[in-house]
Amino acid sequence: MTNFVEELRWRGLLHDIMPDTENYLLENKTAGYIGFDPTADSLHIGSLVQIFILKHFQNAGHNPIALIGGATGMVGDPSGKSAERNLLDEATLEKNIAGVRENLERFLDFDATANNKAELVNNYDWMKDISLIDFVRDTGKHITVNYMMAKDSVKKRLSSESSVGMSFTEFTYQLFQGYDFYHLYKEKNCKLQMGGSDQWGNITTGTELIRRKAQGKAYAITVPLVTKADGTKFGKTEGGNVWLNSDRTSPYKYYQYWLNSSDEDAENFIKKFTFLSRETIESLISEHKENPHLRLLQKTLGEEVTVLTHGKEAFENALKASSILFGKSTASDLKSLDEQTFLDVFDGVPQATVCKADIEEGLDMIGALAAKTNFLKSNGDARRALKENAISVNKEKVKEDFIISNDDLIANKYVLLQRGKKTYYLLVVE
RNA sequence: GGGGAGAUACUCAAGCGGCCAACGAGGACGGACUGUAACUCCGUUGACUACGUCUUCGCAGGUUCGAAUCCUGCUCUCCCCA
Numbered sequence: 001m002t003n004f005v006e007e008l009r010w011r012g013l014l015h016d017i018m019p020d021t022e023n024y025l026l027e028n029k030t031a032g033y034i035g036f037d038p039t040a041d042s043l044h045i046g047s048l049v050q051i052f053i054l055k056h057f058q059n060a061g062h063n064p065i066a067l068i069g070g071a072t073g074m075v076g077d078p079s080g081k082s083a084e085r086n087l088l089d090e091a092t093l094e095k096n097i098a099g100v101r102e103n104l105e106r107f108l109d110f111d112a113t114a115n116n117k118a119e120l121v122n123n124y125d126w127m128k129d130i131s132l133i134d135f136v137r138d139t140g141k142h143i144t145v146n147y148m149m150a151k152d153s154v155k156k157r158l159s160s161e162s163s164v165g166m167s168f169t170e171f172t173y174q175l176f177q178g179y180d181f182y183h184l185y186k187e188k189n190c191k192l193q194m195g196g197s198d199q200w201g202n203i204t205t206g207t208e209l210i211r212r213k214a215q216g217k218a219y220a221i222t223v224p225l226v227t228k229a230d231g232t233k234f235g236k237t238e239g240g241n242v243w244l245n246s247d248r249t250s251p252y253k254y255y256q257y258w259l260n261s262s263d264e265d266a267e268n269f270i271k272k273f274t275f276l277s278r279e280t281i282e283s284l285i286s287e288h289k290e291n292p293h294l295r296l297l298q299k300t301l302g303e304e305v306t307v308l309t310h311g312k313e314a315f316e317n318a319l320k321a322s323s324i325l326f327g328k329s330t331a332s333d334l335k336s337l338d339e340q341t342f343l344d345v346f347d348g349v350p351q352a353t354v355c356k357a358d359i360e361e362g363l364d365m366i367g368a369l370a371a372k373t374n375f376l377k378s379n380g381d382a383r384r385a386l387k388e389n390a391i392s393v394n395k396e397k398v399k400e401d402f403i404i405s406n407d408d409l410i411a412n413k414y415v416l417l418q419r420g421k422k423t424y425y426l427l428v429v430e
Numbered sequence: 431g432g433g434g435a436g437a438u439a440c441u442c443a444a445g446c447g448g449c450c451a452a453c454g455a456g457g458a459c460g461g462a463c464u465g466u467a468a469c470u471c472c473g474u475u476g477a478c479u480a481c482g483u484c485u486u487c488g489c490a491g492g493u494u495c496g497a498a499u500c501c502u503g504c505u506c507u508c509c510c511c512a
Contacts, residue, residue, distance in 0.1 A: 256466080259466075260466070260467080262467075263465095263467090292465075293464080293465045294465075295465055295466095295467090298465090322466080325466080326466045327466090378476085378477060378478085379477085379478070379479095379480095380476085380477060380478070380480085381474095381475090383480085384459095384460090384474060384475080385459090385460070385474090387474085388459090388460050388461065388473070388474065389460085389461065390459085390460045390461075390474095419459085419460075420459070420460055420461085421460090421466080422466085423459085423460095
């Protein structure tokens with residue numbers, strides 16, 4: 001049993017901890033759980049800390065349990081929310097649970113032969129059979145409304161600052177979560193619940209329930225909210241959330257998100273989102289400080305997290321894609337790509353179709369940029385861009401008199417147009 | 431109800447009869463620099479069959495050789511007094 005709490009501490013992953021937790025975990029192998037909300041069919045990187053905590057827990061020799069809130073997802077957690085939550089219907093929920101399960105399986109070892117294997121549970125499985133009468137008599141009886149009202153998540157919503165009231169459904173939420181903890185305590189000897197710092201109130205309702213109902217002792221650990229130094233929200237880009245599922249956020253974009261971290265954030269993130277040892281990280285940091293322009297931290301961070309999330313192959317493709325988009329690649333590099341990789345790299349790039357005959361006759365640049373494709377908003381705009389030396393065909397700068405011909409086709413059907421460094425357009429020849 | 435000010439490009443904001451496709455600032459985009467960053471510097475920012483032509487300054491008319499600019503009506507916004 002290695003020191004799990006110390007591991008979290010130096011990585012900056014410890015926010016709150018119940019007294020005696022550290023000693024208990026050092027001396028006893030136990031099970032601990034974290035809940036995941038199935039609010040979408042994939043988790044995003046906001047949940048990554050929680051996943052890492054579970055993995056650290058497993059690495060320390062304990063049994064991690066990932067709980068999917070199939071039942072609680074139907075109720076809605078009021079923590080950190082200023083308005084009543086939308087409830088999900090059963091079909092959506094089922095789809096979401098499957099997606100979340102897939103995310104978790106990439107990180108945690110659910111292998112049945114390991115003696116501290118990870119386990120996945122869905123609280124719907126035990127919640128669905130409890131009748132209202134049972135719940136009110138056996139669980140509600142142990143917790144006073146006074147106790148529940150004292151929680152921050154509840155107080156905030158009851159205060160005059162909140163413009164919306166809180167429904168009984170949401171008020172009950174903490175009891176549901178508390179019951180989960182009690183259930184796992186009873187059934188799986190689970191003595192620890194972990195979660196984001198906003199979960200402290202819900203977690204302690206659980207330990208309270210265990211104390212009153214089972215005369216037991218249970219522990220709690222919360223992790224801090226991950227923030228960025230510039231104050232913008234972690235895990236958000238212009239395009240929305242950064243998801244763990246490759247259908248929603250391609251491995252390439254995922255890698256790019258981490259790679260673009262600021263120096264300060266990278267130092268923070270590499271502790272939180274990789275399993276590299278303390279020595280390795282410290283030497284990386286000092287190396288980075290000597291040669292910041294090499295961005296060693298960001299590159300290592302990007303590699304580690306992307307490999308963990310999407311696998312080695314996906315990372316290598318993302319790296320290849322990155323060097324093509326940002327490195328000094330040439331037309332022949334582009335032409336060496338197979339069609340699938342090429343399409344992955346330029347996924348989401350605006351496309352337009354031109355007919356084969358146009359290319360065979362030779363397509364002039366005005367036609368390729370505006371007249372036939374509407375990439376730029378007018379022919380004049382196209383002329384300006386050409387005059388500014390801003391246009392490239394297949395990564396090579398071209399002048400106004402350039403004619404696109406058969407020789408410029410990639411995979412026999414694509415031409416890559418580029419305005420400036422970052423704006424790409426894909427010409428599909430049919 | 432009475433009086434006054436105003437409406438200009440993505441935004442703010444000049445222009446008040448020809449030199450206006452319209453000063454300037456911000457934004458956006460591009461170029462150089464750079465770490466796929468920040469800063470800085472430079473350029474572009476109505477359209478077209480392009481050293482010329484066409485359409486734009488709230489809307490609709492009018493005066494004039496010529497209107498963003500003057501006149502009339504309309505729509506909207508703001509301010510002051512009741």
